[in-house]
Amino acid sequence: MPSDPLVARHVLEFPGGYTRTTGPVIGRFLSELRARRIVGVRTKEGKVLVPPLEYDPMTGEPVTGEFVEVGPAGTVTTWAFVPEPRPGHPLDRPFAWALIRLDGADTALVHAVDASDPTKVRAGMRVWPVWNDRPTGHITDIACFVPEVTEIVADVRTEYRLQAGGALRVFLRGVERGVLLGGRCDTCAKVYVPYRLTCPECGSAIPETLELPDTGTITTFAVNNLPDPRAPEVPFVSAYILLDGSDIPMIALIGDVPAHEVRQGMRVKAVWVPEHERTASMANIRWFAPTGEPDVEQP
Amino acid sequence: MRDVAIVAFAQTRHTDRDTGLTEPELIQPVIDEIKERTGLRRFGFTCSGSCDYLAGAPFSFVSALDALAAWPPISESHVEMDGAWALYEAWVRLQHGDIDSALVYGFGKSSLGDLATIMTLQLDPYYLAPLGLDQLSYAALQANAVGADRAELDEIIRRGRVDGRRNPYALDLPDPEGEDVAVRPLRKTDLPPVTDGAAAIVLATGDLASRLNPRPAYIRGIAHRTEPHYLGMRDLARSASAADAARAAGVGKGPVEVAELHARFPHEEVILREALGLPGDTVINPSGGPQAADPVMATGLIRIGEAARRIHDGAARRTVGHAAGGPCLQQNLVTVLEG
Numbered sequence: 011m012p013s014d015p016l017v018a019r020h021v022l023e024f025p026g027g028y029t030r031t032t033g034p035v036i037g038r039f040l041s042e043l044r045a046r047r048i049v050g051v052r053t054k055e056g057k058v059l060v061p062p063l064e065y066d067p068m069t070g071e072p073v074t075g076e077f078v079e080v081g082p083a084g085t086v087t088t089w090a091f092v093p094e095p096r097p098g099h100p101l102d103r104p105f106a107w108a109l110i111r112l113d114g115a116d117t118a119l120v121h122a123v124d125a126s127d128p129t130k131v132r133a134g135m136r137v138w139p140v141w142n143d144r145p146t147g148h149i150t151d152i153a154c155f156v157p158e159v160t161e162i163v164a165d166v167r168t169e170y171r172l173q174a175g176g177a178l179r180v181f182l183r184g185v186e187r188g189v190l191l192g193g194r195c196d197t198c199a200k201v202y203v204p205y206r207l208t209c210p211e212c213g214s215a216i217p218e219t220l221e222l223p224d225t226g227t228i229t230t231f232a233v234n235n236l237p238d239p240r241a242p243e244v245p246f247v248s249a250y251i252l253l254d255g256s257d258i259p260m261i262a263l264i265g266d267v268p269a270h271e272v273r274q275g276m277r278v279k280a281v282w283v284p285e286h287e288r289t290a291s292m293a294n295i296r297w298f299a300p301t302g303e304p305d306v307e308q309p
Numbered sequence: 310m311r312d313v314a315i316v317a318f319a320q321t322r323h324t325d326r327d328t329g330l331t332e333p334e335l336i337q338p339v340i341d342e343i344k345e346r347t348g349l350r351r352f353g354f355t356c357s358g359s360c361d362y363l364a365g366a367p368f369s370f371v372s373a374l375d376a377l378a379a380w381p382p383i384s385e386s387h388v389e390m391d392g393a394w395a396l397y398e399a400w401v402r403l404q405h406g407d408i409d410s411a412l413v414y415g416f417g418k419s420s421l422g423d424l425a426t427i428m429t430l431q432l433d434p435y436y437l438a439p440l441g442l443d444q445l446s447y448a449a450l451q452a453n454a455v456g457a458d459r460a461e462l463d464e465i466i467r468r469g470r471v472d473g474r475r476n477p478y479a480l481d482l483p484d485p486e487g488e489d490v491a492v493r494p495l496r497k498t499d500l501p502p503v504t505d506g507a508a509a510i511v512l513a514t515g516d517l518a519s520r521l522n523p524r525p526a527y528i529r530g531i532a533h534r535t536e537p538h539y540l541g542m543r544d545l546a547r548s549a550s551a552a553d554a555a556r557a558a559g560v561g562k563g564p565v566e567v568a569e570l571h572a573r574f575p576h577e578e579v580i581l582r583e584a585l586g587l588p589g590d591t592v593i594n595p596s597g598g599p600q601a602a603d604p605v606m607a608t609g610l611i612r613i614g615e616a617a618r619r620i621h622d623g624a625a626r627r628t629v630g631h632a633a634g635g636p637c638l639q640q641n642l643v644t645v646l647e648g
């Protein structure tokens with residue numbers, strides 16, 4: 011409080027709380043809550059009021075005394091999102107207030123919905139109560155409501171051992187010595203890289219390898235904003251590169267250039283790791299970098 | 310029915326902070342002003358509206374009588390509601406026929422505590438108050454149920470503040486800026502300003518009315534209606550009770566030149582315009598309305614006073630004053646005034 015002696019703090023409080031009798035209708039509702047059930051009361055017109063009142067607010071008639079179990083799930087009819095909860099609110103993190111029409115009820119219950127941001131709440135959504143660990147017969151025996159289960163997260167993970175045999179082994183052995191190996195199909199007159207044993211178009215065998223230069227042209231590319239183990243800094247660019255003398259582009263990272271300067275037709279050259287670090291792996295090529303040559307118009 | 314007219318209206322220059330005046334000190338100048346303007350020192354009946362929780366002092370409304378000169382004993386009553394309901398009680402009292410004048414006043418210092426928390430105390434203590442449901446939260450629930458166009462709400466706020474700056478009694482607030490969320494969908498700029506202030510009205514009947522004011526504002530209709538307190542038991546998107554009160558008061562029986570609406574949040578104005586069936590050419594809240602000054606427990610009475618003032622100064626012939634109470638416009642009082 012301010013140190014000004016003319017300003018004082020004043021607290022209005024009922025120490026220990028203010029005791030109120032519940033009457034038979036609200037008392038029944040709160041007792042049922044303590045037993046983790048939600049009940050409404052039927053009016054003379056047959057409507058089910060939740061929470062129950064002693065009188066029908068529309069007609070003023072006493073209610074019938076017939077209690078009906080409702081919910082526990084319900085449907086949100088309207089809501090408001092609280093980004094900064096106040097002391098005394100049901101949750102101490104951002105949440106939504108909602109009017110919830112419980113299944114079997116004709117009126118809506120006011121309560122909190124545990125939702126971390128406003129995009130997670132909408133009218134019509136289905137919600138279920140979360141009960142307090144120790145119900146005492148109080149409206150807060152329902153700690154809050156949470157969205158109905160509509161999805162689950164399933165873990166998927168299995169491990170494999172992959173071995174480069176056949177054509178891939180030949181290609182990677184080339185990469186180990188700093189050479190990109192392709193192959194030419196004599197029938198189709200097309201050069202494929204990486205090297206493969208047969209032509210994917212006509213099926214002819216490709217018995218010989220063909221050394222290709224490590225320069226080429228970008229045919230298309232994508233700017234990626236999600237980090238990847240091979241490119242931890244975002245954004246990074248992955249591109250199709252048509253190596254000089256080949257007919258099929260291969261995919262590789264582009265580096266040494268800002269993402270927004272990468273373009274189709276740009277000339278690039280592989281950046282190899284130093285010779286003593288090389289292995290039989292594509293990690294030998296750090297990325298492709300621009301050569302500075304003029305762009306190719308129709309790669 | 311006896312003809313009852315509003316013959317004088319006075320209000321404080323409302324403040325956006327506590328000036329340190331006690332409630333009697335806040336009221337006294339307004340009472341003095343209205344006594345001076347009417348020349349009346351005593352009234353047939355006196356009724357006030359206030360809320361002890363605002364000052365956090367039980368029976369603070371009794372202390373407020375110190376501002377009145379209440380000795381020898383006066384005939385007096387109080388409502389723990391907006392002063393507009395005190396006016397209704399005074400109007401009923403005047404229908405008895407044995408007195409011909411009444412003093413009505415309302416006052417509130419909302420600066421002393423946290424109004425949002427204080428307003429929680431008016432809620433049902435079994436189902437709502439234990440949740441800590443505060444006035445911004447339940448207003449936001451209603452705003453979402455209405456689903457009004459944001460541009461329309463922005464224009465209501467902007468208009469209220471522009472008009473408020475022209476009103477010497479209201480606060481000088483800048484045009485709203487920013488989109489900070491209070492409780493979604495309500496923005497911080499949608500909230501009424503914390504305000505301290507008071508207002509008083511003198512009612513008179515028969516010859517006395519025209520002796521006290523050359524242009525008395527006659528109450529041609531006055532009615533209040535309520536609907537269920539619990540928010541889940543009514544349609545929050547409209548106000549059935551405001552519509553009922555408007556019908557009973559006869560709002561639609563003639564043109565309405567000016568309507569002063571107790572809309573503390575912009576979506577409430579949207580609801581009330583529809584409920585009262587106000588035509589498009591009715592000027593809404595030329596005083597700036599609650600968006601420009603919201604001395605809680607006087608705000609509704611000021612709406613009726615402002616509607617009367619348009620008739621006193623000859624600017625209008627038929628006006629409407631509206632007051633509301635309870636969460637989400639639970640209670641509505643509609644007054645039709647004619648010159």
